[in-house]
Amino acid sequence: MRIWAKRVPVAAACIAVACGGVAVACSGPELDTTAAGVAELYASAIERQDPAKAATYTTAPGQAGEVLAASLASMNADDIDVQVDKPVEFSDGTASFSLKTTWKWQDKRVFTAVTTGNARHLSSGWRVTWDPGLIYSGLTNGGALRLIRTDATPSPKVRSRSGKTFMLEQRVNDIVLDPTKARDVRAAAKSLATILEPIAPLITAKVIEGKVADAPGKPIIAVTLRDSDMGALAGDPDRIAGVSTRKYGKLVMADRRLSSPLEVGLTNYWQAIRDATAGWEVQMIAPGAKPRELGGEQGPPGPDVNTTVDQNVQLSLGDAVVDVGQPATMLVLDATTGGVLGFAQNSYAANRGINVDAVYPVGKTLDPVWEAVDAASGSDGQSRGRLLDRSGLGVKFTVPGASALVGARPTVTTIDYKSDTTAVSIMNMGAFGVALARSRQGAPPVAPYVIKGVPTKVSGGELGEVGSTITEPVFKAMTKTVATGDASDLTNAPGLKALVGTNGPQGPGWFLGLQDGKVVVIYTEGEKSGTAALQVAQKYFRIK
Template sequence: MKLSVAGIAVSALVLGGCTIGQSESETEIAAQQFADALTQRNAQAAADLTSDPAAAKAAISQMFDGLAARDATFVVASTDSDAGTFTLDADWTLGAEPEPEPEAESTTTPTAGTTSATPTAETDSAQTWSYTTTGGGKAVAGGGKIPWDPQLLAPGLTADTTLRYTTLAGGSPQVLDAAGRPLMSEQTVTLVNLDPATIADPAGTAAAVAQLVGPVAPTVTAASLQADLAGAQGKTVTAITLRDADFQPIADRLAAIPGVQLVKQTRLLTADKAMTSPTLDGLRELWQQGQDASAGWAVQLVSANGSAERLAGADGTPQPDIATTLDPAIQGAAQAAIADLPQQAAIVALRPSTGAVLAVAQNPAATAQGPIALTGLYPPGSTFKTVTTSAALQSGSVTPDTVLPCPGSANIEGRTIPNDDNFDLGSVPLHTAFARSCNTTMGALAVALPPTALPHAALQFGLGVDYVTPGLTTVTGSVPPADTPAQRVESAIGQGQVTATPFGMALVAASIAKGSTPAPTLVAGMPGVANTTPAPAPPQVTEQLRTMMRETVTAGTATQLADIADLRGKTGTAEVGDAAAHGWFVGIDGDVAFAVFVAGADSSAPAVDAAGRFLRPIQAQIPR
């Protein structure tokens, strides 16, 4: 029988000495009340039924807090009215609520025991813990209080121990680079925290900490720490998080500074401290998902000295290492190429043959704005002429050798289109107009195209396609239909409503290199899945584009890269209202396709120069 909350209060009076007038014994009533109060997680009601309410309430509250159970049920299994004793069956469901659907119920067997019998226990994938306890005595049979014993709650529990639920990692897999070498691993770090409540001299503490950590983190200064403390409103401030190699030489001196608290943690960190990339956050998330899915669990009996005995649980399942496609040498070259640029800058490099993501780099100015290399949308400017030229070639209206006018400026459908510095080539073949980046030629070509021609050609190169890629969150871009001739003129030169990310333009270059769009891949064997898969551009069109991109380097707008053998590319300058124009360069070098973006560069020159700094150090290792 289970009593209502109101019934608990009535029965409490019975235990206080009132006449029962029922067939149930005092032992049965007391046991049922205690079980019901525990099931309802009413620590006070359960504690009031015992001989030591204060101690009982503290232990019961700690049990529920420490186990943080999804569900707990206590049932009276048996009573002995003569002896005044009873047994309780406890069933716990532990761990976080499963997602997206509840886990199937599993059969359980005991893992912890009674106070008077051999302990039994069992766990399962649903994280259940079942056991039996025994309590009571003659006092209960006479209508008195239940003698308080912590083992009423769980086998082995004493006044000096507590219960704790915890997860158990199945191991610590590494994240590997493209060559199978460690890229990221779980490492110990130390948080150097400053507690304002224990700092009598904020200026002195800030100066002492800054002096020690300055060689590791020059941006952490006495002034910055004082400002952090002043704005913390009494809360603890983390001055810096140190890797073990940086922490150990200064550990003792940091510990001696008043107000410094040193807190150990484990984090997934890069093997090379200098490596930074927007891809790392996605890989950490993927790693953590694997850890969560494979984690074991334990109910622990924790002693006053911190030692723990496992009462129930299951070991975690070891997870395999995560093999990525990132190439540290290419990543390092990309980082170095843009590190010193004052503007936001990014480089994305892919392997056209496989779609492997080789490098994603941003400089500090870009990182402050978020993962712009992967999701930042910008007008692509003249790099979009790869798409415009492809659409024109596919229309059949031109060939690479078709002679077309390239005036310094032209009024096309009411929109005046100038070339850069109004250069005028007269009439030239299309391949020359492409290599020299004639806006007027491209605008005139686009006017004659259907409204959907540019969006269709863009999709053939992956631009506008959405991908779900394990470990990688990306956007490629957007090329809406250009319903009016004026809109087609704007779109033809990568302006108007056309937007692209550095990742999206790298994918365009990779598609031209391969002849079809490769599925972007960051984790080996886990390619991205596209929301649409358009047929690729005709092979002869992509071959013609590759030839024109080579001419851009040898005799066009990127001749400063002519020393890089067989490099193919396209420059781009994109206007952004009254602000300085963005600079772009997309390229193909052997089996590496890439995009360089420099915000507010005012021309493509900084992007082209960065491309050179990126490519020259890695020439020897680029597959041909």
């Protein structure tokens, strides 16, 4: 901060010499004895982002403190530089000066405001005449400056393998119930359920009360609705005491019939693009007035997210997993490219938190694989580990657009393959299926992926040639399973090869199939989970 007026030391400013040469301390705030000095003190407090202190140097500390605090908070600057310029004192006890306030943030964002101010000499000394215009010309009491994020339009779309829109940003509405603002929570839940019934019949009063009970004293989201759904409601939710509607933009399925665990990963990737291409804007706001744009910068919109997802496959998977009354999750990949064509789960699996990265016991499902690997490796632990890594069973995949934030390592690199310890992820199982299919094409394994052009991270080992000494025995076992084994009752699946197994009576159950150029992985939990996996598979083959 540049100093334009010579400051009188505080000690000197606060001492008066009485008759007889006795020093007497003066009362009131410690201020410079010049108009320029008090302007500098005010500017220094703003630089320190101390609105209360800055307000003490003004003629209206109460009003000044409120307005300054509002702007400093909503601007949230990393650094502020305030320069005082052209201070002039007049003979009538007033003064004028100008301020150049520069607000700074990361990424070299800068906003500068040049304003004029006045000062008055009061009985307590010089004070800056309070005017919100000191912050920005035209600002009024009750108003503030604020920094907001801006996003380029149109927002990127998430596209399927054919280029059709799979997900897009739409305005949605969170219907929120705050029990602390409701006169009668039970009555509010009942009234809200009645209003929601035409569009969300499953959101009953009991469901709403359950959400309230699970979050004591906190607002809960009863349901999230698209703008197009709001017109179908049987009333206005906001008229219920304690209920409010919160609007915002959200990435949603273009086809509302679809749902997928992929939504989380794809939204995270999409949001990263939005964050990287976000702009900024400084606005002046005032009660009852439209925000006024003062400055900022916005770049071009980000690129669309092109995926491997096939919308028809995704729809079939969604219909298949709801066919059983226990947790069921299904992943289908392109057997040639490794691209994920679809990923679905029913509500039971979603409530269990089952994801594509967590590892689950395989039981006897992969026994033919273990036998083939043992034979090919001579039962040598290190050789066996390398073969399992190459096949996709012993490595960890981090798949942009699909992977959860945290994923465990598979345990199939252990020397002792016990049914109660060996565990792999759903993605591991899919990658192994791709490795098998590609071996018939004379091609090496590839990592599964979802977003075109964005590679999957493989850690804990390397993919590579598996060899016919492993693949051929496994293919024979898969053929036998379909011909005379557990999968022999499946229909509408010409050329199917499959492995089916469980980890005991309570599961989990697995199905790994190769059919029609696709790899099909089904994971189920609960009693008779192997049968449930076959039931899901049959529904899929019937409707695909």
